[in-house]
Amino acid sequence: MLIPKNTIYPILYSLRNCPYAMRARLAIFKSKQQVELRDVVLSNKPQAMLIASPKGTVPILVFESEKGSETLKVIDESLDIMLWALQTNDPDNLLGQSSMPNGESLQNMLSSIATFDTEFKTDLEKYKCAKRYHEDNLLEYRQACEAHIQTIEKRLQQHTYIMSNEESLVDIALLPFIRQFARVERQWYLQAPYPNLRQWLNNYLQSPMFSKVMTKYPLWLEANDRIILG
Template structure:
């Protein structure tokens, strides 16, 4: 029991792309954590006391360290364990990998939000918003035409960091996406969505505030 109580805690939101990629990295690291699912309309006081900004994910380590940004959570998890070498420890591609992630976190994410809003509110500029996203999607299609994953023929941090945002992109105009000229991207995304890993990461749990029971989560 004490060993379980000494595990890191992660506050998470099931469908949030940032929380999703944090859970994926934790799954890949095989680092066990205590999962506390929430909804943003009812945030636990315990989370707000350590992270007043009120966004997820938030990790609280047994030593009291607070990790509030999803990418930092991913790096933390993979430094605990990286059995699949997602960080490409013995490779010289780390800089280009980090640059790709940064581009999608900063530039693509803004375009994606505009695209989602255009669809939600039936705005007339939806094609323009989609085309803004496609400038980045084309780059991924090019990379995936060269190898099975974004950086090589094996999985990397870039794949799992960008995955949740491409999942969102594919859902905005589903029929358009299914016929868009991005076959390699569709194969890559479907491989993840149909995986045991994704099923585990997306399992629906009771909200923590309903019973305050932690969920043991690990890969």
């Protein structure tokens, strides 16, 4: 959606297939917030993006400077962007502010995400590299990933979503990485003993929400139009 030039929104620097940027976009979409989306490529990082966050990785959310201040407000961690969006507006109760069936708290959710982000993500990168470079330790790294996938499969045997029968922050935070896992060895994955995980993932991948979040836009540096997400 194009927006008038004089309308001011927070600016989200994003990369379409980056899992961290993807989960930030998912949370923004779920929260019904509106941001100006700037799709970039990391081989040609915009100067404005590097000024906002010198580490130069996406996602980066930039707010207009407050009156009289030269300092930009910047959020440059994907989970922090998710929390900003959902703490501003959480119509689906993804943060569990209302009581959750299993008594899960936000702290429990953040703990689950942190474990996944540190342990599973490391194993996933090794698994992807082993497949890409035809290394002989592919099975070893796949099995390391499966230790985490099996935990999620067991949870999904008990309820519709990862934490309970209600969708939560954990689902949309883990979704982009599980999507990557499913794509490494596609044929193996389709026959692997994880039917509940496949159903959970397919429900997301086939949803209108995912299609909108994954819409391909022109790169910001190559286009004159401003794009709104949300």
